[in-house]
Amino acid sequence: MDIKTTILENSLELFLQRGCKAVTMDDVAKENGISKRTLYELFTDKSDLLEQCIGYLHCHMMQYSAKMEEDSQNLLELLFKIHETQSDVIINLKRNFFMELKRYYYPIYKKTVEKFTVYHREKTAEYLRQGQKEGLVIEDINIDLVTKIIIEISNIIEDSEVFPLKEHSRKDLFREVVILYFRGISTLKGIELIDKYIQINK
Incomplete structure:
Protein backbone atom coordinates (compact mmCIF):
# COMPACT_ATOMS: atom_id res chain seq x y z
CA MET A 1 0.00 0.00 0.00
CA SER A 72 -23.82 -15.29 -2.57
CA GLN A 73 -25.85 -17.94 -4.36
CA ASN A 74 -28.79 -15.65 -5.09
CA LEU A 75 -30.21 -12.16 -4.63
CA LEU A 76 -31.91 -12.85 -1.30
CA GLU A 77 -28.82 -14.41 0.24
CA LEU A 78 -26.92 -11.30 -0.86
CA LEU A 79 -29.57 -9.08 0.75
CA PHE A 80 -29.18 -10.83 4.10
CA LYS A 81 -25.38 -10.75 3.88
CA ILE A 82 -25.42 -7.00 3.27
CA HIS A 83 -27.64 -6.62 6.34
CA GLU A 84 -25.34 -8.76 8.50
CA THR A 85 -22.32 -6.55 7.75
CA GLN A 86 -24.11 -3.34 8.79
CA SER A 87 -24.09 -3.19 12.59
CA ASP A 88 -25.81 -0.42 14.56
CA VAL A 89 -22.38 0.99 15.48
CA ILE A 90 -21.29 1.26 11.83
CA ILE A 91 -24.61 2.78 10.80
CA ASN A 92 -24.39 5.37 13.57
CA LEU A 93 -20.84 6.34 12.57
CA LYS A 94 -21.93 6.84 8.96
CA ARG A 95 -25.01 8.81 9.98
CA ASN A 96 -23.00 11.21 12.13
CA PHE A 97 -20.32 11.58 9.48
CA PHE A 98 -22.75 12.48 6.70
CA MET A 99 -24.75 14.81 8.97
CA GLU A 100 -21.56 16.77 9.67
CA LEU A 101 -20.54 16.63 6.03
CA LYS A 102 -23.91 18.12 5.05
CA ARG A 103 -23.63 20.88 7.64
CA TYR A 104 -20.01 21.95 7.20
CA TYR A 105 -19.01 20.78 3.71
CA TYR A 106 -22.23 20.97 1.74
CA PRO A 107 -20.70 21.08 -1.79
CA ILE A 108 -18.81 17.84 -1.06
CA TYR A 109 -21.92 16.34 0.55
CA LYS A 110 -24.06 17.20 -2.49
CA LYS A 111 -21.55 15.69 -4.92
CA THR A 112 -21.21 12.58 -2.73
CA VAL A 113 -24.96 12.01 -2.49
CA GLU A 114 -25.33 12.35 -6.25
CA LYS A 115 -22.49 9.89 -6.89
CA PHE A 116 -23.70 7.33 -4.35
CA THR A 117 -27.31 7.62 -5.57
CA VAL A 118 -26.32 6.83 -9.16
CA TYR A 119 -24.29 3.83 -7.98
CA HIS A 120 -27.07 2.51 -5.73
CA ARG A 121 -29.67 3.00 -8.44
CA GLU A 122 -27.63 1.02 -10.97
CA LYS A 123 -26.81 -1.78 -8.51
CA THR A 124 -30.38 -2.07 -7.23
CA ALA A 125 -31.79 -2.35 -10.76
CA GLU A 126 -29.11 -4.94 -11.56
CA TYR A 127 -29.99 -6.95 -8.44
CA LEU A 128 -33.71 -6.87 -9.25
CA ARG A 129 -33.10 -8.19 -12.76
CA GLN A 130 -30.85 -10.87 -11.27
CA GLY A 131 -33.67 -11.82 -8.89
CA GLN A 132 -36.08 -12.12 -11.81
CA LYS A 133 -33.70 -14.44 -13.67
CA GLU A 134 -33.39 -16.56 -10.53
CA GLY A 135 -37.18 -16.79 -10.26
CA LEU A 136 -37.19 -14.94 -6.93
CA VAL A 137 -38.63 -11.57 -8.00
CA ILE A 138 -41.92 -11.34 -9.88
CA GLU A 139 -41.67 -10.41 -13.55
CA ASP A 140 -44.56 -7.95 -13.64
CA ILE A 141 -42.90 -4.98 -11.90
CA ASN A 142 -41.62 -1.62 -13.07
CA ILE A 143 -37.87 -1.96 -12.39
CA ASP A 144 -37.21 1.79 -12.49
CA LEU A 145 -40.05 2.59 -10.09
CA VAL A 146 -39.24 -0.24 -7.68
CA THR A 147 -35.58 0.80 -7.71
CA LYS A 148 -36.53 4.34 -6.66
CA ILE A 149 -38.78 3.01 -3.90
CA ILE A 150 -36.04 0.75 -2.51
CA ILE A 151 -33.53 3.62 -2.50
CA GLU A 152 -36.01 5.87 -0.68
CA ILE A 153 -36.68 3.11 1.85
CA SER A 154 -32.92 2.86 2.45
CA ASN A 155 -32.65 6.63 2.88
CA ILE A 156 -35.53 6.73 5.34
CA ILE A 157 -34.32 3.91 7.59
CA GLU A 158 -30.87 5.53 7.76
CA ASP A 159 -32.37 8.88 8.78
CA SER A 160 -31.63 9.28 12.49
CA GLU A 161 -34.42 11.83 12.90
CA VAL A 162 -37.01 9.39 11.61
CA PHE A 163 -35.56 6.21 13.16
CA PRO A 164 -33.16 6.95 16.07
CA LEU A 165 -30.95 3.91 16.71
CA LYS A 166 -31.77 4.12 20.42
CA GLU A 167 -35.37 3.28 19.56
CA HIS A 168 -35.03 1.14 16.43
CA SER A 169 -32.19 -1.30 15.83
CA ARG A 170 -30.88 -2.08 12.36
CA LYS A 171 -32.22 -5.62 12.76
CA ASP A 172 -35.74 -4.37 13.53
CA LEU A 173 -35.76 -1.96 10.59
CA PHE A 174 -34.47 -4.64 8.24
CA ARG A 175 -37.14 -7.12 9.32
CA GLU A 176 -40.10 -4.73 9.55
CA VAL A 177 -39.37 -2.50 6.55
CA VAL A 178 -36.94 -4.01 4.04
CA ILE A 179 -38.03 -7.64 4.29
CA LEU A 180 -41.73 -6.79 4.23
CA TYR A 181 -41.24 -4.81 1.02
CA PHE A 182 -39.19 -7.57 -0.61
CA ARG A 183 -41.84 -10.14 0.29
CA GLY A 184 -44.30 -8.02 -1.68
CA ILE A 185 -42.24 -8.22 -4.89
CA SER A 186 -41.10 -11.83 -4.45
CA THR A 187 -42.39 -14.99 -6.08
CA LEU A 188 -43.53 -17.93 -3.95
CA LYS A 189 -40.02 -19.36 -4.32
CA GLY A 190 -38.58 -16.04 -3.15
CA ILE A 191 -40.90 -15.84 -0.14
CA GLU A 192 -39.93 -19.36 0.91
CA LEU A 193 -36.25 -18.38 0.74
CA ILE A 194 -36.89 -15.20 2.74
CA ASP A 195 -38.60 -17.23 5.47
CA LYS A 196 -35.69 -19.68 5.46
CA TYR A 197 -33.09 -16.91 5.85
CA ILE A 198 -35.15 -15.24 8.60
CA GLN A 199 -35.08 -18.50 10.58
CA ILE A 200 -31.33 -18.89 10.04
CA ASN A 201 -30.62 -15.30 11.10
CA LYS A 202 -32.79 -15.24 14.23
Missing part, protein backbone atom coordinates in the same frame (compact mmCIF):
# COMPACT_ATOMS: atom_id res chain seq x y z
CA ASP A 2 1.50 3.37 -1.02
CA ILE A 3 1.68 6.34 1.36
CA LYS A 4 -1.28 8.17 -0.17
CA THR A 5 -3.58 5.16 0.15
CA THR A 6 -2.42 4.65 3.74
CA ILE A 7 -3.20 8.29 4.54
CA LEU A 8 -6.65 8.01 2.94
CA GLU A 9 -7.45 4.87 4.93
CA ASN A 10 -6.25 6.30 8.25
CA SER A 11 -7.86 9.69 7.63
CA LEU A 12 -11.20 8.15 6.74
CA GLU A 13 -11.12 6.28 10.04
CA LEU A 14 -10.40 9.56 11.85
CA PHE A 15 -13.24 11.37 10.09
CA LEU A 16 -15.69 8.58 10.89
CA GLN A 17 -14.66 8.34 14.54
CA ARG A 18 -14.24 12.03 15.42
CA GLY A 19 -16.28 13.82 12.78
CA CYS A 20 -15.13 15.74 9.72
CA LYS A 21 -15.23 19.12 11.51
CA ALA A 22 -13.15 18.14 14.54
CA VAL A 23 -10.30 16.46 12.66
CA THR A 24 -7.50 18.85 11.69
CA MET A 25 -4.65 18.46 9.23
CA ASP A 26 -2.36 18.35 12.28
CA ASP A 27 -4.32 15.32 13.52
CA VAL A 28 -3.98 13.65 10.13
CA ALA A 29 -0.23 14.27 9.94
CA LYS A 30 0.27 12.97 13.49
CA GLU A 31 -1.89 9.88 12.89
CA ASN A 32 0.12 8.99 9.80
CA GLY A 33 3.53 9.84 11.24
CA ILE A 34 4.32 12.40 8.54
CA SER A 35 5.02 16.12 8.40
CA LYS A 36 2.35 18.63 7.40
CA ARG A 37 4.58 19.57 4.48
CA THR A 38 4.38 16.01 3.14
CA LEU A 39 0.63 15.99 3.72
CA TYR A 40 0.13 19.22 1.76
CA GLU A 41 2.25 17.87 -1.08
CA LEU A 42 -0.38 15.15 -1.51
CA PHE A 43 -3.56 17.08 -0.67
CA THR A 44 -4.36 20.73 -1.37
CA ASP A 45 -6.28 21.25 1.86
CA LYS A 46 -8.66 19.50 4.25
CA SER A 47 -11.56 19.66 1.78
CA ASP A 48 -9.44 17.95 -0.87
CA LEU A 49 -8.42 15.26 1.62
CA LEU A 50 -12.01 14.77 2.74
CA GLU A 51 -13.28 14.45 -0.83
CA GLN A 52 -10.58 11.93 -1.72
CA CYS A 53 -11.36 9.95 1.46
CA ILE A 54 -14.97 9.68 0.33
CA GLY A 55 -13.79 8.55 -3.10
CA TYR A 56 -11.68 5.90 -1.37
CA LEU A 57 -14.73 4.83 0.66
CA HIS A 58 -16.78 4.52 -2.53
CA CYS A 59 -14.14 2.33 -4.20
CA HIS A 60 -13.97 0.16 -1.08
CA MET A 61 -17.76 -0.20 -1.10
CA MET A 62 -17.75 -1.32 -4.74
CA GLN A 63 -15.01 -3.89 -4.08
CA TYR A 64 -16.81 -5.18 -1.00
CA SER A 65 -20.10 -5.45 -2.88
CA ALA A 66 -18.39 -7.40 -5.66
CA LYS A 67 -16.93 -9.82 -3.09
CA MET A 68 -20.33 -10.39 -1.46
CA GLU A 69 -21.91 -10.94 -4.88
CA GLU A 70 -19.33 -13.65 -5.60
CA ASP A 71 -20.00 -15.33 -2.25
